[in-house]
Amino acid sequence: MTVDSELEGQIAEWRAYMDRRRELRHTDAEELEDHLRSRITELTEGGLRTDEAFLIAVKRMGSLDDLSREFAREHSERLWKQLVLPAEPEASAARTRRELPVMVLCAAVAALAIKVPGLFGLDMSDHNGSFYARNISLFALPALAAYFAWQRRAGIRLIGVLAALFVLGAVAANAYPLADDSQSIVLTAIHLPIALWLVVGVAYAGGDWRSNRRRMDFIRFTGEWLIYFALLALGGGVLTAFTMGTFQAIGLDAEGFVSQWLLPCGAMAAVVVSAWLVEAKQSVIENMAPVLTRVFTPLFAATLLAFLVAFIWTNNGIDVERDVLILFDLLLVIVLGLLLYAISARDLTARPGLFDRLQLVLVVAALVIDVLVLLAITGRITEFGFSPNKTAALGENLILLTNLAWSAWLFLGFTRGRLPFARLERWQTRYLLVYAAWAWTVVLAFPLVFNFR
Amino acid sequence: MHITKDLVAASATPLVLGILAEGESYGYAILKQVNDLSGGQLEWTDGLLYPLLHRLERLGHVESDWQTPPGGRRRKYYRITDQGRAELAEQRRQWATVVDALRSVWSATPAITPIMTPAWEAGR
Numbered sequence: 001m002t003v004d005s006e007l008e009g010q011i012a013e014w015r016a017y018m019d020r021r022r023e024l025r026h027t028d029a030e031e032l033e034d035h036l037r038s039r040i041t042e043l044t045e046g047g048l049r050t051d052e053a054f055l056i057a058v059k060r061m062g063s064l065d066d067l068s069r070e071f072a073r074e075h076s077e078r079l080w081k082q083l084v085l086p087a088e089p090e091a092s093a094a095r096t097r098r099e100l101p102v103m104v105l106c107a108a109v110a111a112l113a114i115k116v117p118g119l120f121g122l123d124m125s126d127h128n129g130s131f132y133a134r135n136i137s138l139f140a141l142p143a144l145a146a147y148f149a150w151q152r153r154a155g156i157r158l159i160g161v162l163a164a165l166f167v168l169g170a171v172a173a174n175a176y177p178l179a180d181d182s183q184s185i186v187l188t189a190i191h192l193p194i195a196l197w198l199v200v201g202v203a204y205a206g207g208d209w210r211s212n213r214r215r216m217d218f219i220r221f222t223g224e225w226l227i228y229f230a231l232l233a234l235g236g237g238v239l240t241a242f243t244m245g246t247f248q249a250i251g252l253d254a255e256g257f258v259s260q261w262l263l264p265c266g267a268m269a270a271v272v273v274s275a276w277l278v279e280a281k282q283s284v285i286e287n288m289a290p291v292l293t294r295v296f297t298p299l300f301a302a303t304l305l306a307f308l309v310a311f312i313w314t315n316n317g318i319d320v321e322r323d324v325l326i327l328f329d330l331l332l333v334i335v336l337g338l339l340l341y342a343i344s345a346r347d348l349t350a351r352p353g354l355f356d357r358l359q360l361v362l363v364v365a366a367l368v369i370d371v372l373v374l375l376a377i378t379g380r381i382t383e384f385g386f387s388p389n390k391t392a393a394l395g396e397n398l399i400l401l402t403n404l405a406w407s408a409w410l411f412l413g414f415t416r417g418r419l420p421f422a423r424l425e426r427w428q429t430r431y432l433l434v435y436a437a438w439a440w441t442v443v444l445a446f447p448l449v450f451n452f453r
Numbered sequence: 454m455h456i457t458k459d460l461v462a463a464s465a466t467p468l469v470l471g472i473l474a475e476g477e478s479y480g481y482a483i484l485k486q487v488n489d490l491s492g493g494q495l496e497w498t499d500g501l502l503y504p505l506l507h508r509l510e511r512l513g514h515v516e517s518d519w520q521t522p523p524g525g526r527r528r529k530y531y532r533i534t535d536q537g538r539a540e541l542a543e544q545r546r547q548w549a550t551v552v553d554a555l556r557s558v559w560s561a562t563p564a565i566t567p568i569m570t571p572a573w574e575a576g577r
Contacts, residue, residue, distance in 0.1 A: 027519075027529075028503065028507075030527065030529075031480060031503060031529050032500060032503065034479075034480070034481070034526055034527070034528050034529070035480050035481045035484075035499060035500075035503075037526065038481040039481065039499065057499075060498070060499045061498070061499045061500040062498035062499060062500040062501055066498070066500075066501070067500040067501070067504075070500075070501055070504040071503075071504050071507075073504070074504040074507050074508050074511070075507065349507070349510050349511055349517070419513070420511070420512060420513025420536075422511050422512055422513060423513070
């Protein structure tokens with residue numbers, strides 16, 4: 001074997017180690033290999049034998065663990081799910097074994113929590129519907145937060161803060177004297193889960209909620225979690241159908257069991273199980289949210305453009321019904337979701353491409369439509385005054401509109417090559433605070449402001 | 454002399470930006486230049502330069518592209534952007550302030566001469 005081919009063999013072996021690391025992309029390994037070769041050349045020119053030079057060059061490169069940890073920290077979009085970056089092998093082995101039992105425990109707590117009110121006479125019948133609607137997020141999300149607190153080894157202060165926030169949510173949902181048919185009940189039922197979900201985000205980030213990268217990780221997690229939850233719900237639907245059908249065949253009515261136990265407990269447990277699936281089984285379905293985004297961005301862009309053309313062509317005014325504002329709020333949420341999940345999976349240093357322009361078209365179209373709707377609806381509100389529902393819907397609309405308008409501006413700068421893409425990411429992650437503030441405002445302040453209407 | 458990790462980390466960004474401000478370069482050359490500039494005193498772990506370069510790229514302070522010189526290896530070159538220059542100017546201001554402050558402290562307390570090695574450092 002000649003000296004050169006021996007060195008090539010050693011480098012190839014080193015390169016194979018590099019390629020096995022998921023933190024390192026192919027181009028990163030190539031860049032590092034170039035570095036290694038430069039170092040070896042310098043050392044051999046200084047008089048060392050090639051095998052000595054190789055050893056020194058590898059040593060100076062730093063330990064592979066340190067290196068991939070640094071890369072992971074910088075490129076968290078590549079393996080965001082392994083949030084616990086410093087993977088000390090011996091310490092984590094015992095924890096990974098305990099991971100499953102702890103998850104099952106948290107899921108069981110979530111499932112049983114929803115039956116606890118039943119012990120105090122609040123069974124799951126229709127006249128307690130508003131109680132369950134208000135509190136639905138208070139059964140599963142504390143268990144989920146507890147799971148993350150355990151997994152991220154949260155300190156006692158963080159646990160205290162999390163507990164305090166959940167207690168605050170519980171008080172807000174139950175302390176106000178709200179009538180069962182009041183609008184505020186519905187608003188609390190919608191906004192408390194959002195507020196508490198962001199509290200779960202604090203636990204998810206292990207208390208490091210100020211970090212933009214951790215927030216982005218949480219956004220990614222949310223998207224994947226939704227997908228897993230939907231999949232589990234589908235499976236649960238099949239299970240329910242079979243339970244009902246098979247028992248009916250032998251003359252037993254399983255409907256009571258299904259509606260009192262299987263559905264509520266299953267749904268609560270699924271909240272925790274989906275989170276665990278996202279954390280543990282990512283490689284099974286790798287990052288679905290960005291894939292769906294790729295598929296639906298062009299379709300939504302086309303639909304919105306078609307709507308705009310039809311609107312101008314027919315000159316029909318927008319029919320300002322009660323639900324129109326909510327419909328268009330949802331539209332903005334979807335456009336924002338498409339934007340977020342495109343951002344979350346994007347290689348931040350790639351140059352602007354066709355897909356980015358398409359995304360810009362989508363955002364601008366949504367903005368134009370929303371402005372039309374807002375113009376149409378302002379008249380209604382000035383005529384009939386503010387109600388909790390209208391105020392909340394309008395507030396959400398303004399929050400989303402602001403976000404999308406500034407995103408569109410940053411996007412424009414990016415497609416023209418004037419702004420780095422990271423600015424857009426930072427804007428979105430910072431905006432999470434606005435959502436949190438708004439959701440808590442609706443839950444805590446709206447009943448007071450609107451006299452418990 | 455052993456320069457502490459924190460100090461190395463803090464000075465890494467201005468050093469890299471300063472070197473790139475003189476013209477485009479690649480990882481290995483940057484590292485060599487840092488070595489030359491510090492008279493071999495500033496020791497970086499080679500590999501850790503790259504995550505730093507990638508971070509600067511993500512923040513928009515530098516741009517990169519792959520170039521293949523005729524007959525050579527494919528190599529990733531980094532170039533400073535206008536935003537990077539602004540960042541460099543800002544870092545320079547901050548460092549100047551720190552250095553000034555340190556200098557006044559050194560001259561105010563002549564008891565600590567740079568030749569004396571503190572006892573806990575003697576073992577190094």
